[in-house]
Amino acid sequence: MLLAPVRGRVWRELLYLLVGLPLSTLYFGLAVAGLSAGAGLLLTFVGVPVLAGVLAMCRGFGHVERARVRGLLRVPVGDPAPVRPAKRPLPAGEPAPVRAGKPAAGGPAPKHGPAVGAPSTVRAAKPEVAAGEPSAGYPAEPGVPAGDPAPGYAAEPGSAAGAPSTVRAAKPEVAAGGPSAGYGYAAEAGEPVGGPSPDPAARHGVAAVVGALLKSGSAWRHVLYSVVHFPWAVFSFCLALTLWSYGWSMLLYPLWFWVFPAFTDRPGLQLFQNGDYTFYLDSPLAIGAASALGLGFTLLTPWVVRGLVTVDRVMVTGLLGPSRLDERVSALESGRGVAADTAAADLRRIERDLHDGAQARLAALAVDLGLAKEKLAEDPRAAARLVDEAHGEVKIALQELRDLARGIHPAVLTDRGLDAALSSVAARCAVPVRVQVDLPDRPAPAVEGIAYATVSELLEDVGRHTGARSARVDVWRSGGRLRIRVADDGRGSGAPAGLAERLDAVDGVLAVDSVDGRGTRVTAELPWRARHA
Structure with a gap:
């Protein structure tokens, strides 16, 4: 506490308050003048763009204030949502933009092709092939009858069976940098070729931008801050400067009181005067008392300043920061990205498991059955042995497919619920x-599926990495949340990588309590939603 007056944080907060008064005076004057001018000119319609300009100007003030709070108060204040003009309706008779490969309302299905204005990389189309002949330059693919298009290539409609068929690439891949790279969207009507313009006014027009500013709640909160903060800035400036200057001047009074007798006709600082009686701070006792009082004010000033900047912090985060709706939208967008990444990773895992497991075993099964067929006439015993080996491969492949299906969504979870499904995982x-x-x-x-996947992943981590001798799984409902707790007596470890992000994508929470040698307790929470009949 004694070092509080000389800490860097206190000086940054004091600087924030001192700089805030001239800035707030500027904000207040411009905002009030602009609002008055805009309101007075509304009858001539000139006031509408004037008000929009005032709103845009106050949003600029908000950028300055957020930068001050981040730099001097070290508070991470987020930016509000940008002003998004509404899209202009399409002109009459102009078709709506559609996804590549999907027909517009009432129109024919378009052929796959690159988005407007974007180069596309497509698979080379195979040349025309006649029935019974392999493609020129392309070997015949196993399992594909001659004359049929190869897998992944769609025959043109209207080609007769057995006749030469023209095949084309099934799907284009839009090159990076196009207006719809990676998604196959056609460019939106009204967008310039090569991608949307970064300038909202160029895309939507000045009137749309003005309307968006006037309807923006964030912009009006910035105006409110510019008006309301001025009286508070005056109060904060006066109080902080008075306490700071009085405290330090009295604390250091023993070092400079000699100025009065040396350069004036007074023995010390005059405290008060009552008629002929005047009291000066010139005796050692009075000088010591003044220094002690200054020390008290000096120690008190940091806490007063901190209280003042706390009010400023609340005003900036509440009026200049993102609203709760903006934060919710941002969280949902982030969660949507995590969910998409998780789904892609699951698809890659399933493909890898099929490719390395069941697919390889089925290929070996086909080879064994082919050999058995060849040896059936000349060596029945060898053929029987190969058939027996193939039978074993079939059983193993079926078990792997069963395990893969159980990992995706087990039937017992659908039929009997979490209790039976988690008991199966525990077994x-x-x-x-x-x-x-x-x-x-x-x-x-x-919710059941997410809870099942969470427990499965945690128990798999317990069995592989913790060296535990036992574990426990508890699932219960608490209010509007489904709670899951997995505890073990192992050597202590964290949660599996990516699990917290996947739970956060569905408004879930993950907490890990792990101590070396004392086990790990992982608690997960999910929003409860009842099953509809």
Whole structure:
């Protein structure tokens, strides 16, 4: 506490308050003058763009204030949502933009092709092939009858069976940098070729931008801040400067009181005068008392300043920061990206498991059956042995497919719920697991699936990495949340990578309590949604 007056944080906060008064005076004067001029000119319609200009100007003031708060107060204040003009309606008779490969309302299905204005990279179309002949320059693909288009290539409509067919690339891949790179969207009507213009006024017109500013709640909050902050800035400036100057001047009074007798006809600082009686701070006792009082004010000033900037912080975050709706939209956009990444990773995992597991075994099965067919006449015993080996491969492939299907969404979860499904997962775990599910009814299928996947991943981590001798799974409902707790007595570890992000994408929470040698307790929460009949 004694070092508080000389800490850097206090000086930054004091500087914030001192600089705030001239800036707030500028904001207040320009905002009030602009609002008055705009309101007075509304009858001539000139006031509408004037008001929009005032709103844009106040949003600029908000940028300055947020930068001051981040730099001097070290508070991470987010930017509000940008002003987005509404899209202009399409002219009458102009077709609406559609996804590549999907027909517009009432129109024919378009052929796949590159987006307007964007170069596209397509698979080379195979040349025309006659029935029974392999493609020129292309070897015949196994399993594809001669004359049929190869997999991944669609025959042109109208080609007769057995006749030469013209094949084309099934799907284009839009090159990066186009207006719809990676998604196959056609460019929107009204957008310049090569991508949308970064200038909102160029895309939507000045009137649309003006209308968006006037309807922006964030812009009006910036105006409110410019008006309301001025009286508070005056009060904060006066109080902080008075306490700071009085405290330090009195604290250091023993070092400069000699100025009075040396350069004036007074023995010290005059405290008060009552008629002929005048009291000066010139005796050692009075000088010491003044210094002690200054020390008290000096120690008090940092806390007063901190209280003043706390009010400023609340005003900036509440009026100049993003609204709750903006934060919610941002969180949903981030969660949507995580969900998309998770789905893509799951698809890659399923493809890899099929390719390395069941597909390889089925290929070996085909080879074994082919050899058995060749040896059936000349060596029946060898053929029987090959058929027996193929039978074993079939069983293993079926088990791998069954395990893969169970990992995606087990049938027991759909039929009997979380209790039975988690008990099945616990039975396959490498360590003994005790499962207790206390739910009044079954949650929504999506919540059940996420809870099942979370517990499966946590138990797999327990069996592989913790060295635990036992584990416990508890699932219960608390208010509007579904809570999951997985605890083990292993050597301590964290949660699997990416699990917290996947739960956050569905408004879930993950907490890990891990101590070396004392085990790990992972608690997950999911929003509860009841199952509809």
